[in-house]
Amino acid sequence: MGDLLWPGDERAGDLMSDSAMLNAMVRVESSWLRALVDLKVAGPDAASDLSGLVTEDDLTGITDRSEAGGNPVIPLLELLRTRLAANSPAAARWLHRGLTSQDVMDTALVLCAGVALDRLHAEIDDQVSSLMTLADRHRGAVMAGRTLTQHAVPISFGLKAAMWLQGLLDAADLPPGRAGLPGQFAGAAGTMAAATELAALSGHDDPPGLALDLAAHASRTLGLRPHPPWHTSRHTFTGLGDLFVACTDAWGRIANDVLTLSRPEIAELAEPAADGRGSSSAMPQKVNPVLSVLVRRAALTAPLMSAQLHLAAAEARDERPDGAWHTEWSTLATLTRRTVVAAAQMSEIVSGLTVDTERMRAAALTASTDLLLERRTLSALFDDPAAGQLDIHNDVHSADPAGYLGANDLIIDAVLERAGSYLRGSS
């Protein structure tokens, strides 16, 4: 199931796989056929359960015949019609009537993305909880703050975890969140002309109204939100891309810190241990921070995939784009899988992170002269040069970097409060 060249990919399971997409495409056709029957456009003899008609064994055949039409819908329909013909000729005749290939591709992608969205939000909830614990537990764990690779002023590890958490919350709050994704049932050029025509031919009073009802009915069957045609307004996919990349941004930032702080010369953090994890093919001593390496990998690649979705949106043209649309499918599928894989890896990192607060404190103490230099420049502001108060201030200041943590607790509290609200809202 997984991709040999993207270790960890199997964590995504069947998500957005070819067979998942095939299954979703059949569900889209099913939902439309059911709408036609339920709303009495087609007769009851057209009702048919399409599930199981096509199996994974059909994948290669469909794939191999998808180039001719530029998408896999046409060979899928041929197969479905052939298999329906014997037992359900009416279903075979009514299948896909009123739809176009893009309806099927778009809605199937949305269905698969919806599954990913649920998994993603579950992982985020876990991560928010883990990070809340880290931020609260380690609010007093002083460590060296580092900027541009050099020692700056002291921070607590709790504050660092709170900043990680804040980045995650920024991403988690983005649309589409848990709100519904839209179905696409728009017809050949976004007018629902065929659906309207079918409604008219079947004797309905308000054919255009019934066309919209058909689309709404099919959308709801699939758990999707009824929506006007969006053939050429591709925000559904770019919005997903923006959300996914906001997540990988937040995780990449965490992974970078774990990678830096687990260097042997620093060794303040360590990834959760697991059997065989982080081992090398040549060097027995190695325990590489492999989860963070793999998360960073995702964070370095997601932005360009999201940009690719935006390029597709920007290059929409006519009533269906001549190539830009075709770039979305694989890009969205890959980005989605990788985001879910990275989500699971990040959940594992933050739930089991080893925090060596003793080493943090020791390093901060060793570096305390540097870490507290800013503080001394501030005392000088209040010196009365005539009275030589500088020494007094120097006495007052202990050399403990833990004494120069500023609003550490209030900042952590503010982020924890936001995180709590988020979890309450999302539960």
Add this chain to the structure above:
Amino acid sequence: MGDLLWPGDERAGDLMSDSAMLNAMVRVESSWLRALVDLKVAGPDAASDLSGLVTEDDLTGITDRSEAGGNPVIPLLELLRTRLAANSPAAARWLHRGLTSQDVMDTALVLCAGVALDRLHAEIDDQVSSLMTLADRHRGAVMAGRTLTQHAVPISFGLKAAMWLQGLLDAADLPPGRAGLPGQFAGAAGTMAAATELAALSGHDDPPGLALDLAAHASRTLGLRPHPPWHTSRHTFTGLGDLFVACTDAWGRIANDVLTLSRPEIAELAEPAADGRGSSSAMPQKVNPVLSVLVRRAALTAPLMSAQLHLAAAEARDERPDGAWHTEWSTLATLTRRTVVAAAQMSEIVSGLTVDTERMRAAALTASTDLLLERRTLSALFDDPAAGQLDIHNDVHSADPAGYLGANDLIIDAVLERAGSYLRGSS
């Protein structure tokens, strides 16, 4: 003011220019100094109006000395302190105390982006109005729908305009919208340690609380939203990038249609005429659709700039990133200017677009056999093969493509209703 290599750039005026950024940086320092005085951390003698202390003439000097510290804040501070020293030594001493360079850079960029956001939303409002008019006025203007460059089924130009409008509304609804952007007053490593220390040294009861009050006060002075430190959670900038690129996506899609439909062989749309616009250096007959060309240019470049902002976010590290942060400034500034330029160009296109409904109708009639073939396949569904009803249906169907517009009106109405809500909400 404009950029010779980005024609139209002067439409953005001073926005995000070096002098605008310099001015914004001074305003940030001013707002913080004022907070220190107003909240009685510094004495009243530290109050000082910094505006006018630094002028455009100082730009080159500051720019040329910015490499040493990696940002322009240090040379700016040297200049400000020197100039304050004579008349306001207390202000010179208190200037920037409690802040770090990143506070000044981040908040100044936010201030400049806020100006852009206001302009952007004003342009969007104009465009929404123009597109509402086009969608409503031309709802009956039949034209050939085109998919994958070929004739598909009929649409109306009103529907096309409604789809353009829908894309724009998708973008316009994105955060941060008109909500406030956050200020950044976080101190050297995001703990507000220096501000807290200053509050303690000046005898305040709750130094961490006062540090947050200082940040909130300075933010409000600048019209910004108080926010916990976000040194390493860079959603403020990626969110702006996502919004900007969603706009250029929507405009790119419109520009592509205008470019296609103003080809001389089609000639159904034409850009608004203006003196000299679209002319050529060699060919006197030329009237190039130059605004659409320039908007398309923006749409092709914005996605990669937004991706660059995401890469910066993903590559955050420690308490201040070692290079990723530095990529944000110029990227955000360029993306912002180009978005505003494209906004103005697009407003001009949609407000003055020439729509040749006669040519549209004539072309649709010429192509009516093709455009109505789908319809004929639908009638066949209802045929009673025994009774030869096919002919009857053929009689019923006129050859007028305007008779096969499906739910055209209802779809347009739905988008117009959403647009109306948007305008009411945004006024």
Add this chain to the structure above:
Amino acid sequence: MGDLLWPGDERAGDLMSDSAMLNAMVRVESSWLRALVDLKVAGPDAASDLSGLVTEDDLTGITDRSEAGGNPVIPLLELLRTRLAANSPAAARWLHRGLTSQDVMDTALVLCAGVALDRLHAEIDDQVSSLMTLADRHRGAVMAGRTLTQHAVPISFGLKAAMWLQGLLDAADLPPGRAGLPGQFAGAAGTMAAATELAALSGHDDPPGLALDLAAHASRTLGLRPHPPWHTSRHTFTGLGDLFVACTDAWGRIANDVLTLSRPEIAELAEPAADGRGSSSAMPQKVNPVLSVLVRRAALTAPLMSAQLHLAAAEARDERPDGAWHTEWSTLATLTRRTVVAAAQMSEIVSGLTVDTERMRAAALTASTDLLLERRTLSALFDDPAAGQLDIHNDVHSADPAGYLGANDLIIDAVLERAGSYLRGSS
């Protein structure tokens, strides 16, 4: 074998597939083991033919256990060692000794890319021949030149084909061309320390020299070029990316012209017909230019994948990058497959393109007033205003756009000559 979401993908066959990579990885281990034996570092009992030891059935197992070490080499080695243990314990002990995971991954990717490179150059040769024929045959086929979507001056279709050809030659001439790709046998940190140690322990005189000999021997076994370690200088992969994207650039430019010129309102070009190609799921009349649509898709996505490879190169760090390296594998594999797929599609387009020279000429004649306006401005330069020569020139000029083709033939000849040299050099 193909990817459902990238129609046409099956054209790439097994190229860079998981099983091809697995096979290549085994070949790399084999070549090294053979070098150890041939150069008498290991004893003759370590000789073993690894081919067939691992099959496609092992893929899932290896993939699923690749996350722990961050790459699939470790589980592959476990499997190989287990299977060798019974019949060839010495081979099991010597397997991979002296290598590191990166050696195996890098060299296996190079092997797979080499196969692609051969296919790519064969397709390019075909395309060069087809385009030479088009350029030469249609050098007199006048058509409207178009700039910024509008009519400009006349061109010939032969010239257009020559310009397409020139773009392809620019790409084809890039390195690595048909020169050898490098093997990577560098050891854990690029020093070949383990290989050197093995040479010493086995009693060789010049252990470092023998280490280099081992690498050279293994490289040559695989048909690769011996090369110093390139663990952290990643030009091998960025160079391939640059070449691939230069090809898709050239093809994208051709596809765009085919898409534009096969619009029904222009209809000067048509893709080669094939059974079922270009059909629609809803509209029976449709013959979409689907090959060009699919090639354009590749051209829109390749640049970002090549940029991803460059980002990986730029983010190299230490003696093996912490995440950047891991982004290369899947990116290179995907880019390679898509390039080869687009190559095959483009070969089909240019070898079977329908060129309607009558329509071209007719359209140029219809537009001749516009197309010849530049010419009239030039005659005016030579007018003697006193003598009223303007009329004379107007008489001299026929209204035939074919009379204003400039250096059409010479330019075509120059490109044909370069193409001929290319083909002679590459045969």
Add this chain to the structure above:
Amino acid sequence: MGDLLWPGDERAGDLMSDSAMLNAMVRVESSWLRALVDLKVAGPDAASDLSGLVTEDDLTGITDRSEAGGNPVIPLLELLRTRLAANSPAAARWLHRGLTSQDVMDTALVLCAGVALDRLHAEIDDQVSSLMTLADRHRGAVMAGRTLTQHAVPISFGLKAAMWLQGLLDAADLPPGRAGLPGQFAGAAGTMAAATELAALSGHDDPPGLALDLAAHASRTLGLRPHPPWHTSRHTFTGLGDLFVACTDAWGRIANDVLTLSRPEIAELAEPAADGRGSSSAMPQKVNPVLSVLVRRAALTAPLMSAQLHLAAAEARDERPDGAWHTEWSTLATLTRRTVVAAAQMSEIVSGLTVDTERMRAAALTASTDLLLERRTLSALFDDPAAGQLDIHNDVHSADPAGYLGANDLIIDAVLERAGSYLRGSS
């Protein structure tokens, strides 16, 4: 001159600035006018030296009027014609005759890029020399090799420098190198029709041949290579982009190592010191590795700009692209400047790098157990389990990591030899 938001930008001086481009555009027009006169198409009265006719004061006027035509050539020509009219009416009449805007833009960009290329190669030569010295001098300076952030096996710093050097040589060897860049004198649609017509009207025997001669003459005047029209084959610019990004890749890899190894916990490298460099606005102790930070910034942004140039190439269409062409100018200019700035910064880093070989050795010794574990596994291969030789090997092996450097010297020598050849070839 510099860009406030890209610290260090002033290092690029006037390169690719608006005024440099304006000057280059005038040089292009001059070279063509001279060709017309020299080859007796225009009379000798059309000879005119255009230099100085337009100054920096004209920039704003030209920029502000460039949107109408979509490029700055038309307003520049208006200005030039007006200023020529009084003293040189023939020159005013002949100016630009035979050219089109794209000729002027393309060739002017090439001229500016050529200046950058010269600077770039000079910087590369310096860097190659510096890195050769570092590689040779420190070939015995043992240090910990690090992979995936963790200790691996020993390396020498000389080897690391050799690997840096190898990456640079890979880039330096790329085309266009020091070979000539092409001029573009192609006319309105790439046929040189106007030039041919002018040759005919002026009575020349072989008008097409003379058109090519004119282009060759003008190209040579500018020091450029005569080349067939490349209006729509944009490899000239993508090739430059590929070269530039290959350089920033090589430098980014170096900068990442300097950033990592100058962390206070490692402190094996330090950037060359300079007055005020690396200082902070808040923390007096700070000496940030600011040059490496700024080089890394360039390395993170160059790949997306190069991808943008490829997208422009891929989106060429007709005889001049409708927006894609317009994205090239600013992208190429920015990428060029940033590459040259980073080049200068990198030259400074490698020429003055502080290498603390004592700390390197000490750290390697401290970590020697880990660094030598691979070695112990190799000895075991040769053990005779019956004879308990493991202890013997352990005795033989000193704990000095310097004893496990493999083919360190040979690898360094190979890279030095290549570097020497490069410098000899390029001098």
